[in-house]
Amino acid sequence: MFKYQIFMPLSVLIIWFMLALLGPWLPLQPNHITLQNILQPPSSSVWLGYDDLGRPILDRLIMGARTSFFVAFWVMLVSITVGTLIGTISGWIGGYVDLIIVRIMDVFLAFPGILLAIALSALLKPGIENVVFALSVVGWVGFARLARAQTLSLKHREHVLAAIALGARIPRILRYHVIPLLLAPLLIEATFGIAGVVIAEAGLSFLGLGVQPPAASWGSMIRDGKSYMLYAPHMVLAPGMALLLVVLSVNMLGDKLRDRLDVKSQS
Secondary structure (H helix, E strand, O other), X not given: OHHHHOHHHHHXXXXXXXXXXXXXXXXXXXXXXXXXXXXXXXXXOOOOOEOOOOOEHHHHHHHHHHHHHHHHHHHHHHHHXXXXXXXXXXXXXXXXXXXXXXHHHHHHHOOOHHHHHHHHHHHOOOOHHHHHHHHHHHXXXXXXXXXXXXXXXXXXXXXXXXXXXXXXXXXXXXXXXXXXXXXXHHHHHHHHHHHHHHHHHHHHHHOOOOOOOOOOOHHHHXXXXXXXXXXXXXXXXXXXXXXXXXXHHHHHHHXXXXXXXXXXXXX
């Protein structure tokens, strides 16, 4: 039953990954302007129609998938690495080090994440690299809190105490006896984090603080189409549906993984 429940969201995410990976090698023309095709609706020859500059929306949608995947991948990689490292060290050492790190996390949590990302993106030069940086600055806190809470529990386990009694060094204990047990909750947290990053990237691009023209992003495509919703709704519907499917699939996959890895729910 579990396999059937994750088939649909997993299929959507695989398609998203394949489009992001193969996009540069496909015969696409996302920036090709054809004036006679401006605002043309979808047809049998062009499935998703053209935008306000006569560019094929399907080609731009595929390149936007590459943009969202690139941002989500790097933000999650940086956030998980930094957050796990800081949270594990904080929970293991304790004392004043833990107190200082917790207060720093409280400062970050005092601001709404998306507003802090907008402020950082506005201070920096707009671009995909700065979007990754801004969202990573916001995203590490959740992983750090989770890693710290788990470390506080795991460091009193019998196998950890046995490793300490045998004289194992702290880096080895963390690497082989603590961090591997953090992977399951961190994986679940990452699935929901990916959905948040995809929405945040689209939001920043919608505001003009993300990917800059002529590069394609689902958020910038929605921004370009909002003025033509009555005449060419396909300009908004195509990237909006793509964004909906990806975020919904990631959340569904995260729910199923959480249920699968939750021992209490299976007992």
